Amino acid sequence: MNLTLRIWRQAGPDTPGSMTTYQVGGISPDMSFLEMLDTLNEELILRGDAPVAFDHDCREGICGACGMVINGRAHGPERTTTCQLHMRHFEDGDTIDVEPWRAAAFPVVKDLVVDRSAFDRIIGAGGYITAPTGSAPDAHATPVPKEAADTAFEHAECIGCGACVAACPNGSAMLFTSAKVVHLNVLPQGGPERASRVMNMVEAMDAEGFGGCTNTGECATACPKGIPLPSIAAMNREYLRSSLRGGR
Amino acid sequence: MTTVPTVDAMTTASRTARHPSTLATLWRSTVGKKAVMAVSGLAMLLYLVAHMLGNLKVFFGPDDINGYAAWLRTIGQPFLGHEWFLWIARVGLLAAVVLHGVAAFQLSRRDLAARPSKYAHQRRRASYATRTMRWGGVILALFIVWHILDLTTLTVNPAAEHGRPYQNIVASFGNWYSCVIYIVAMLAVGLHVRHGFWSAAQTLGANNARRDRLLKLTANGLALLLTAGFLSVPVAVMTGVVK
Known part of the structure; x- marks a missing residue:
């Protein structure tokens, strides 16, 4: 060719x-x-x-x-x-x-290389579970409902490539952030930090200068891992729930 | 152990020391500001449905719609005074329009700043309704001003008969430009609602994978119903069904 x-x-x-x-x-x-x-x-x-x-x-x-x-x-x-x-x-x-x-x-x-460390800072604001580390816990130490496990896995597939931001006419990181928030917030292990996670990660996302969501759906169309558009709705739900309850 | 500082930041981040109010937090975040837009938009949508249904009374003759207009002024009596309900509704609607507009303006500015350079390879993105939300909203805001001058204050109405909306409607749609303005605005309403209703559900977290299709169908149905209902009045006047 x-x-x-x-x-x-x-x-x-x-x-x-x-x-x-x-x-x-x-x-x-x-x-x-x-x-x-x-x-x-x-x-x-x-x-x-x-x-x-x-x-x-x-x-x-x-x-x-x-x-x-x-x-x-x-x-x-x-x-x-x-x-x-x-x-x-x-x-x-x-x-x-x-x-x-x-x-x-x-x-x-340079050329086609962009600095995506803004994503790292969003993760740093709450995209993890504060838990004692050490030897691996028993697989069934914490029961996880099948539906929650499936949802968590679907969202854990996000590889943080940034295609969602690139495709969005507003340069918004909503799909990325929602993948990270939903992944951990549906799991029992993520429960204790459920409110602070979504509040801090959205705050970090806004602080990085990403745009807002206008629901054009370009992000979910571009996502190589198929993170679905309703994930953004799920994050919005988590955010509103947390802020109406006084947050964090 | 590079993770230790971040873990510390998380565990000590109880934010008990300084805690901005819920409303301030919402207004400052993009997600919260969108929620304000969604709630104010849904309030206006609810009003539009009632307004459209009320308009259809024009097909039952002058007495029917004029009587309806008079009744609107008596809602809540004797607890409320004459026209009090109407004024409460107007203040509420004005607040909704202002909140919706200010939030849209601030979010749009932010969105445009977040994507400063365009792609060299352009291609069509999103649906027409989605792409026209911003300018469609501006058209609607301008129309609201015209509409109030035409049929509320009667400033630009050719008949301008107080308390007789039937006569004012027929007189207004006797002008071709009045019809054009109205038809364009109602098409804009349809497009705005088509994206806006589903978008509001998404913003308020009411959407999920199972409900997505139903919400989109509802949005399309609402948009179609509103546009058809509102347009039936000028069409009826132009075709002489209502005179």
Whole structure:
């Protein structure tokens, strides 16, 4: 496959960037999107140009490191992570636009790399359970209802890739935050910190400069892990419940 | 042990020392401000349903709707004085409009600031109703001013007969521009309610995976019913059914 790529190039956080056009050939339809970028980068290095910077780690769709907006869609046309997107979903001769996540809370570091540490700070505000650590407890020490376990697992699938923020016209982190809040708040282990968790995490989310939710549903459409839109409703319910009861 | 400081922060974060009031906390957070929008929006929606049903009395003749208008002024008597209920409702509605508008303005500014740079590759996002909430809301706010001048204060009404809404309605919709303004506004109401009702349920945490479809259907039904009900009056005047 021969492709024309229009890629956002930006040398650093404070330098202006622009879309730059590249031609890349010899692409196999079985390559992942990242392998295609690797091919381009090898050519760029041989030419003495700076390679395109992008985040990646596990390359098996579970770490959430890779992420770029491909033809206006977070992670591209398939509902998966960029590393699991294969070139067979494109046609020979296609022009593909590749851009970084766009959000005020995710400043561009270089090219396609953005700083997602705002997510870490939201997690730090309550996305965990304060519990004595040590040896693993017995599996049935705390009974968990099946429905709660399923809901928790569905939300625990969030890998924090940031596609929800990138897809949202308001740069909102509601789906990410709701995945983290709901995951722990439905479990008995998360119960004691149920109120403080949602209040502190929403406060941290607002403080990072993410936008609000206008229920466009773009986030849930883009999510590679299928976190559902009603999760946001569940977090809203937790938030209102906590604040009406005096909070935290 | 890098986790120790965060655990400490959590365990000591009882916030008993300084505790902002519930309302202040709600208004300061995006989630809480959306809840204010949802509640005020639902209050206005409830009013619109009553208003639309009342309007249909125009089809039963001048005496029916004029009598209905007179009765509205007597609600709550003798406990309340003449027109007191109407004024209480008006104050409540004004509060709802102001809260809804201020919250929408503040949230919109925040949302726009949170996405400062656009994607080079643009594609259509979300439904028409969802995309037009902001400007649709502005249109509705302007329409409310026009509507009050036309049929409440009668300032711009061609007939301007106090206590005779039937005559005022027929006179107002005798003007083509009055009809155009009204029809555009009612289409905007339909679109606004279509996204707004479901969105309010989502914001207040009433939505879940099982209820999602039902809520969307209800929103569409409400939007259709309101728009059709409101539009029936100018259409009836234009076609001569009501004269």
